[in-house]
Amino acid sequence: MKKYAVICILGVAASAYWLLDLDQYLTLEGIKAVQAGLEDWRNDAPFLVGFSFFALYIAVAALSLPGAAVLTLAAGTIFGLAWGVVIVSFASTIGATLAFLVARFIFRDSVQNRFGIRLQAINKGIEQEGAFYLFTLRLVPLFPFFLINLLLGLTSIRTRTFYWVSQVGMLAGTIVYVNAGTQLAKIDTLNNIISPGLVLSFAAIGLFPLVSKKVVDWLKRHRVYKQWSRPATFDRNLIVIGAGAAGLVSAYIGVAIKAKVTLIESEKMGGDCLNYGCVPSKALIKSAKVAHQTRHGDNYGLKADEPEFSFREVMARIRRVVATVEPHDSVERYTNLGVEVVAGHARLVDPWTVEIQQNNGETRRLTSRAIVIAAGARPFVPPLPGLDEVGYLTSDTLWDNFAALNKPPKRLVILGGGPIGCELSQAFARLGLEVWQIEKEVRILGREDQDVSQMAKASLSKDGVHVMTEHKALRCEKDGEQKFLVVAHQGAELRVEFDALILAVGRVARLQGYGLEALGIPTERTIVTNEYLQTLYPNIFAAGDVAGPYQFTHTAAHQAWYASVNALFGEFWKFKVDYLVIPWTTFIDPEIARVGLNEQEAAEKNIAVEVTRFGINDLDRAITDGATHGFVKVLTVPGKDRILGVTIVSEHAGDLLAEFVLAMKHGLGLNKILGTLHTYPTLAEANKYVAGEWKRAHAPQRLLCFIEKYHNWKRR
Numbered sequence: 001m002k003k004y005a006v007i008c009i010l011g012v013a014a015s016a017y018w019l020l021d022l023d024q025y026l027t028l029e030g031i032k033a034v035q036a037g038l039e040d041w042r043n044d045a046p047f048l049v050g051f052s053f054f055a056l057y058i059a060v061a062a063l064s065l066p067g068a069a070v071l072t073l074a075a076g077t078i079f080g081l082a083w084g085v086v087i088v089s090f091a092s093t094i095g096a097t098l099a100f101l102v103a104r105f106i107f108r109d110s111v112q113n114r115f116g117i118r119l120q121a122i123n124k125g126i127e128q129e130g131a132f133y134l135f136t137l138r139l140v141p142l143f144p145f146f147l148i149n150l151l152l153g154l155t156s157i158r159t160r161t162f163y164w165v166s167q168v169g170m171l172a173g174t175i176v177y178v179n180a181g182t183q184l185a186k187i188d189t190l191n192n193i194i195s196p197g198l199v200l201s202f203a204a205i206g207l208f209p210l211v212s213k214k215v216v217d218w219l220k221r222h223r224v225y226k227q228w229s230r231p232a233t234f235d236r237n238l239i240v241i242g243a244g245a246a247g248l249v250s251a252y253i254g255v256a257i258k259a260k261v262t263l264i265e266s267e268k269m270g271g272d273c274l275n276y277g278c279v280p281s282k283a284l285i286k287s288a289k290v291a292h293q294t295r296h297g298d299n300y301g302l303k304a305d306e307p308e309f310s311f312r313e314v315m316a317r318i319r320r321v322v323a324t325v326e327p328h329d330s331v332e333r334y335t336n337l338g339v340e341v342v343a344g345h346a347r348l349v350d351p352w353t354v355e356i357q358q359n360n361g362e363t364r365r366l367t368s369r370a371i372v373i374a375a376g377a378r379p380f381v382p383p384l385p386g387l388d389e390v391g392y393l394t395s396d397t398l399w400d401n402f403a404a405l406n407k408p409p410k411r412l413v414i415l416g417g418g419p420i421g422c423e424l425s426q427a428f429a430r431l432g433l434e435v436w437q438i439e440k441e442v443r444i445l446g447r448e449d450q451d452v453s454q455m456a457k458a459s460l461s462k463d464g465v466h467v468m469t470e471h472k473a474l475r476c477e478k479d480g481e482q483k484f485l486v487v488a489h490q491g492a493e494l495r496v497e498f499d500a501l502i503l504a505v506g507r508v509a510r511l512q513g514y515g516l517e518a519l520g521i522p523t524e525r526t527i528v529t530n531e532y533l534q535t536l537y538p539n540i541f542a543a544g545d546v547a548g549p550y551q552f553t554h555t556a557a558h559q560a561w562y563a564s565v566n567a568l569f570g571e572f573w574k575f576k577v578d579y580l581v582i583p584w585t586t587f588i589d590p591e592i593a594r595v596g597l598n599e600q601e602a603a604e605k606n607i608a609v610e611v612t613r614f615g616i617n618d619l620d621r622a623i624t625d626g627a628t629h630g631f632v633k634v635l636t637v638p639g640k641d642r643i644l645g646v647t648i649v650s651e652h653a654g655d656l657l658a659e660f661v662l663a664m665k666h667g668l669g670l671n672k673i674l675g676t677l678h679t680y681p682t683l684a685e686a687n688k689y690v691a692g693e694w695k696r697a698h699a700p701q702r703l704l705c706f707i708e709k710y711h712n713w714k715r716r
């Protein structure tokens, strides 16, 4: 409402300006015609004239009316150089800031909502370098000032910054124009005031801060190399430390674009994902699902039967699965691709040299023009008293440990309510273990919306997991052979007995033991990089879990492309990592897949969204498959079909999400999904139906009323 009031006031003011022909006075001829009168008036009432002129100037600039240049000349004519400059400098800046604020008030929210994801990069750039860009735009009198005011109002630049940079940036131009105004009689046209030479000089001054910032950045970067002596030649174009998802893809891209690449891995090729993460966990989940379906065979018209299986065989199958995938990441494969693969521990010696403590006992040093650190992350072990005494497992150790068991542990405690904790809890419960899942927060999967967390908790509980939220682990205790996790809940302590304890409370980037400290490469929770994935040393890059902010195989591979391409061709062109559309899936049953915003994040970020839901229970294929639990939830810009985020809870949700990931990445809205044929009967139809729900909610009611009347009339 307030916005409409402001628009009305502005509309009335601008209309009055044109209807009353006020524009005739704001021309060179107009000012010349009243010059003598203005000078007399100023002599009679200097303060009144000064304030009136000041107010008029502010109004013209704030309303973005043409005539500011002529008013600036008039200031020189009426008030002389010094006072003219003072009056115009403040009036023009105040007017510009008002225009900026009005544009921000009226349009910014809708622009940010509509193009929010795409504007993120611009907003970040504005935060970092906005003042420099604004200064350049202000100084070079080629850019229409009113446009600058309006456009910058739509960005995230701070009002204070906008004000002072505008005032300083416009000063030189103001002086030139006000000075010209002191000799108004000699001016025939506004174009005479600023010669092309002067424009060029302004442009040079305008670009100066930007160029000097680049030079300072360059100097800063080169200063970090000062203490090191650079090799005259290099053994390699690229050395990659770590052969997990990020390292493998970096090396692959390196050789694909004909660089000489060495890949160093201290443990197992394939890193976490292949050996301890995605692959074994998904193999486990599959066996658990088959066991679950056997147990609930009556859901499918079969006999419900307690599945008979050997735990050892289930774990052995997981090993076989890993072994089957292994060749994709093997030394042989990468060697055949042209990568030199070295088994050993890498350590940075200087910004170009890596020392390898080879697994065969030899030590070797290699120099490289560029280095990609892809050292990954390891499970976080919380400092719980008594932990070492009772013994614990993590994703790194549980596979080998369980594979050696003939019988599974009877009572399993899993600490952590994140994706890994949930996947393991459900899978082991389905395989007949008694599982307690302990989470200190109010709900599991806390990054997801409340309804999603609730559904996950219900699914896990139905499978027999004792999901204990708001239970904070305090310590571990041993009583003879019995082991306990002591937890705090609502002020009381209770002991949860276990035979095995799995820690799944997050994973921390590997930051020690390979030279980051010696080189002074800054680290926080991960290695600190810029948007090109460069560390403090521009030739050393980081990708994957060690760089964050995500901890997924697909994001590690995504970053690896940027790291390797920037490492090898960054001198010519560098690419900023694109984090705009990042999907992920938690592989419990039903799966939970998400891309972009959910309701929780939208509320935190104060972004207005429209929520459309389609219940999977209504979907034919889900009904035939007995998999009717779940929904597709799409967040869109209110009134528009532009997708801001999607959460799917369903069987195969991770696969179903791909259509929305594509749509978001390429700016396709729900109308496009609705207009796309989906095979019947598939789960993917849910995507089309949710688009249909959205369409129904936006049906043009008046038009439909009219059409109904038309049909009624046709029947007569």
Ligand SMILES: Cc1cc2nc3c(=O)[nH]c(=O)nc-3n(C[C@H](O)[C@H](O)[C@H](O)COP(=O)(O)OP(=O)(O)OC[C@H]3O[C@@H](n4cnc5c(N)ncnc54)[C@H](O)[C@@H]3O)c2cc1C
Residues within 6 Å of the ligand: 241, 242, 243, 244, 245, 246, 247, 264, 265, 266, 267, 268, 269, 270, 271, 272, 273, 274, 276, 277, 278, 279, 281, 344, 345, 346, 347, 374, 375, 376, 377, 395, 420, 510, 513, 514, 543, 544, 545, 546, 551, 552, 553, 554, 555, 556, 587
């Ligand atoms: C149980 C579990 C399930 C998961 N499930 C999924 C999933 O379903 N989907 C998904 O996307 N992600 C999943 N993840 C996460 C995924 O595994 C990781 O995000 C991914 O492996 C990160 O790859 P990376 O290359 O950054 O690191 P890593 O895979 O950890 O690779 C780093 C490698 O560097 C080596 N290294 C470290 N330092 C040195 C050194 N100094 N010299 C030589 N070598 C070194 C390490 O030995 C390691 O092999 C899961 C993780 C776990 C634990």
